[in-house]
Amino acid sequence: MIKHLKPYLTKYRLPSILAPITVIAEVLLEIQIPFLMAKIVDQGITTRDLSYVFQIGAIMVLVALCSLLFGVLSGRFAAKGAMGFGSEIRKAVFDKIQEFSFANIDRFSTPSLVTRLTTDITNTQMAYMMVIRVLVRAPVMLVSATIMAAAINGDLVRVFLIVIPILAIALATMSTLAFPRFNAMLKKYDGLNAQVQENLIAIRVVKAFVRARYEKKKFAEANDSLMRASLAAEKIIILGMPIMMLTMYATIIAILWFGGNMIIGGTLLTGELISFISYVTQILMSLMMIAQVFIMIVLSRSSVARIVEVLEEPISITDETASPSLTAEDGSIEYRNVSFKYQEDAAENILTGINFSIASGETVGIIGGTGSAKTTLVQLIPRLYDVTDGQVLVGGHDVRDYTLDHLRSVVAMVLQKNVLFSGTIKDNLKWGDENATDEEVIAAAKAACAHDFIMSFPEGYDTYLGQGGVNVSGGQKQRLCIARALLKKPKIIILDDSTSAVDTATDSAIREGFRQNLKDTTAIIIAQRISSVSDADKIIVLDEGRIDAIDTHENLLENNAIYREVFHSQQKGVEE
Known part of the structure; x- marks a missing residue:
């Protein structure tokens, strides 16, 4: 898994190299301090040579300051390398998500992707920082301090060498047990994020239906589930510190016992014992650092796997078969024996034999009951999904022959769920054409019957919209989305039930604006209201993923039972 993340280190290779180099320098200077301290005790204080004490003391202070300097530099380099590494991964994951087709997005939930972009990448970059700093410092300190301790007294070294294999076995066991538990914990994070996201998006509905207590209960359950998963993982890891501390103090007690006897026997000096204990403390602290790094690596291992899963996700819709020079000459559309299902192993098709x-330049309406696959049918045109069988042609060519950028530039689609972004109304409209002039923006807004209500705001087109367009009504949001699509000046425009929230008079005015401004543009209108498609050149009636009829409004009223039933039910509703 790690090899898949190596390319994102390239930009921050220098600080990633300098961090361990400065750490090594810091450690090599730091291990001199106990050695110098032993000289002060055994040679300076014992002989009462104050000049020698001051001389060695000055050297010790200088060494400590240099060690501190290298420590600061190593921290800075490690932070820059790790944060930069995390930033590059985050950009790569986000860029990959932007390439996802709808089929790819269906495999990952939105909360899961948010967790991977935040928590998982944070875990990964923190683990990397510990690897290039702590995991370099600890082994170098361990080896260096062991050599210095052995130089003082080789017999005492055997005391702590006995405990190292015991600690290694304990750490390995904890890591093995903790990994699946941390993996489960991250999945609980996904669930909690899903709960929070759903609640915040639908907060108005929650308040309207007085369901705050119910939502609090759901959140509490998700939160408690995460807490239990976290405790299950952490209760394995927290054993590491008591084991390390017990080992550390037991080792120091043993060294004090044996070392004290050696001082009494005249084979060891007091300063040497003090220095030896300092080295043993450094060795055991190094082991504790290694334990902490292993804990972080265990946690980040799950996170890295989840990040790599996104980065390695094969894009289901690509430009591999496209011709870069091919352009759509017009907005003609043809479906040739098209069938579609969301999963290859699904038992039944969503669309069959279309x-x-x-x-x-034609205007076509699409009518059908809920679940008849109206939206799925039109999503095949801009290749939001690819057909399972058959062909969809635009401008006389298979849509797979066009590059995605070109195909989607000639097809404008106003989705069933209208989405606006934080920013001004003008900013949102210019998603259709970022280079559009103010006159073109206003013309598109007028065609979508949005200009009047925009000008009713004090700031007009510079009115700031909150996230998702929360400060405009559903009908206003629909009209802004239609204006945005019109500004694109497409060859094909698809309205997926995009006038459901406007009154019939406004709906009629929008259709009139289409006739005047989109004479050469093919328009496909999915609607629930017959009145929204009655003046279309032809109307497609869908029933359970199959075409039941294609004809004009008048002929369908006369010859098609489904269409006639819908029409009469709506007329009855109007009369009542």
């Missing part, structure tokens, strides 16, 4: 053609 055949029809639309001439460039």
Whole structure:
């Protein structure tokens, strides 16, 4: 898994190299301090040579200051390398998500992707920082301090060498047990994020239906589930510190016992014992650092796997078969024996045997009951999904022959769920054409019957919209999304039930604006209201993923039972 993240280190390779180099310098200077301290005790204080004490003391202070300097530099380099590494991974994951087709997005939930972009990448960059700093410092300190301790007294070294294998076995066991538990914990984070996201998006509905108590209960359950998963993982890891401390103090007690006897026997000096204990403390602290790094690596191992899963996700819709020079000459559309299902192993198709053609510039309506696959049908045109069987042609060519950028530039789609972004109304409209002039923006807004209500705001087109367009109504949001699509000046425009929140008079005015401004543009209108499609050149009636009929409004009223039933039910509703 790690090899998949190596390319994101390239930009921050220098600080990643300098961090361990400065750490090594810091350690090599730091291990001189106990050695110098032993000289002060055994040679300076014992002989009462104050000049020698001051001389060695000055050297000790200088060494400590240099060690401190290298420590600061190592921290800075490690932070820059790790934060930069995390930043590059985050950009790579976000860029990959932007390439996802709808089929790819369906495999990952939005909260899960948010967790991977935040918590998982944070865990990974923190683990990397510990690797290039702590995991260098601890082994170098361990080896260096052991050599210095052995130089003082080789017999005493055997005391702590006995405990190292015991600690290694304990750490390995904890890591093995903790990994699956941390993996489960991260999945609980996904669930908690899903709960929070859903609640915040639908907060108005929650308040309208007085469901705050219910939502609090759901959140509490998700939060408690995360807490239990965290405790299950942490209760394994927290054993590491008591084991380390017990080992450390037991070792120091043993060294004091044996070392004290050696001083009494005249084979060891007092300063040497003090220095030896300092080295043993450094050795055992190094082991504790290694334990902490292993804990972080165990946690980040799950996070790295989840990040790599996104980065390695094969994109289901690509430009591999496309011709970069091919352009759509017009807005004609043809479906040739098209079938579609969301998963390859699904038992049944969502769409089956779809055949029809639309001439460039025609207006076509699509009517059908809930679940009849109206939205799925039109999503095949801009390749939000790819057909399972058959062909979809635009401008006389298979949509797979166009590059995605070109195909989606000639097809404007106003989705069933209208989405606006934080920023001004003008900023949102210019998603259709970032280079559009103010006159073009206003013309598109007028065609979508949005200009009047925009000008009713004190700031007009510079009115700031909150996230998701929370400060405009549903109907206003729909009209802004339609204006945004019109500004794109597409060859094909698809309205997926995009006038459901406006009144019939406004709906009629929008359709009139289409007739005047989109004479050469193919328009596909999915609607629940017959009145929204009655003046279309032809209307497609869908029933359970199959075409039941294609004809004009008048002929369908006369010959198609489904269409006639919908029409009469709506007329009855109007009369009542």
